[in-house]
Amino acid sequence: MAYAAETIAPRLKKAREQKGLSQRALSAKTGIPQAKISKIENGVIDLRLSTLIELARNLDLDLMLVPRKSVPAVQAIIGSDAGGGSSQPDQIKPAYSLDDDEERDDV
Amino acid sequence: MAYAAETIAPRLKKAREQKGLSQRALSAKTGIPQAKISKIENGVIDLRLSTLIELARNLDLDLMLVPRKSVPAVQAIIGSDAGGGSSQPDQIKPAYSLDDDEERDDV
DNA sequence: AAAATTGATATCCTAAAAGATATCTAATGG
DNA sequence: CCATTAGATATCTTTTAGGATATCAATTTT
Numbered sequence: 001m002a003y004a005a006e007t008i009a010p011r012l013k014k015a016r017e018q019k020g021l022s023q024r025a026l027s028a029k030t031g032i033p034q035a036k037i038s039k040i041e042n043g044v045i046d047l048r049l050s051t052l053i054e055l056a057r058n059l060d061l062d063l064m065l066v067p068r069k070s071v072p073a074v075q076a077i078i079g080s081d082a083g084g085g086s087s088q089p090d091q092i093k094p095a096y097s098l099d100d101d102e103e104r105d106d107v
Numbered sequence: 108m109a110y111a112a113e114t115i116a117p118r119l120k121k122a123r124e125q126k127g128l129s130q131r132a133l134s135a136k137t138g139i140p141q142a143k144i145s146k147i148e149n150g151v152i153d154l155r156l157s158t159l160i161e162l163a164r165n166l167d168l169d170l171m172l173v174p175r176k177s178v179p180a181v182q183a184i185i186g187s188d189a190g191g192g193s194s195q196p197d198q199i200k201p202a203y204s205l206d207d208d209e210e211r212d213d214v
Numbered sequence: 215a216a217a218a219t220t221g222a223t224a225t226c227c228t229a230a231a232a233g234a235t236a237t238c239t240a241a242t243g244g
Numbered sequence: 245c246c247a248t249t250a251g252a253t254a255t256c257t258t259t260t261a262g263g264a265t266a267t268c269a270a271t272t273t274t
Contacts, residue, residue: 004160004170011172022250033233038252045231048153048261053111060175063111065118068167070185077184078177129220140263145222152261155231 006043008052013041015059030058113150115159120148122166137165 016026016037023041027034032051039045040055056063066074123133123144130148134141139158146152147162163170173181 004163005156008156008170008172015172023252024250033235034251035235035253036232039231042252044252046155046157048155048231049112049115049159050153051232052156056111056172061172062175062178063115064171064173064178064181064185065115065122065163065168066171066181066185068169071169071171073184074171074173074181077180078171078173130222131220138263140265141221142223142265143262145220146261149222151222155261158262 005046009041009043011061012055012059015061016041019059026055026058030054112153116148116150118168119162119166122168123148126166133162133165137161 016023021029023034023037026032027037032055036045036047036051037055040047040051053063123130128136130141130144133139134144137144139162143152143158144162147154147158160170
């Protein structure tokens, strides 16, 4: 497996965490079972392109083929906020609790 | 299948052609059977990540996950020479045999 | 015209991803 | 202390990619 494989899985995991999503939450969004997300993030399985794209899509990421010579330039761009704030936090990590089924008793 | 899937296959094909490689030549380089390369380029199969990376590697391309918000910027960069000259032609294209164009009259 | 290349397809078999479920442990929280 | 949540694993079945080969039609080359 080429090196890109080792770099993609961690990026997916990081993006998910930065969006404040649990594997199960992402599973619900994507339809991809939590067990599989776990394996993917740990590089246990060699997932298919459609699966990768589906995951990426739900994490506001896009899969691109970049000419080798342009990689540094691209990294300079995405490196600055690489998966950083992404678009919208989607979920800012509730300090209290509420997820969506629990009422807020403190506001 | 997300849209990225439709965009990746053609890019692989274009990159291969621009490097002057036949499917069989690429097959020899990668070990991936020609029959499969054909299917991949035509979007007939949902290839695995390792396969995609292997193909990309041999075409001087790198697979990257780009934050959606950065996609336009990245496209601006790689768009200018997207899969263009890449690194080295890999195949020096015999001037006499002319396999591309016949503009050999003015240099 | 005959020969060689190129890309697309087809079949057979095998390996592995995918999908559905169920646990198990560790950490969190009421 | 018990309940919930999160992530990692395991098992079972189905589906499909992957590997090996062969062939065919359309070009291209000689």
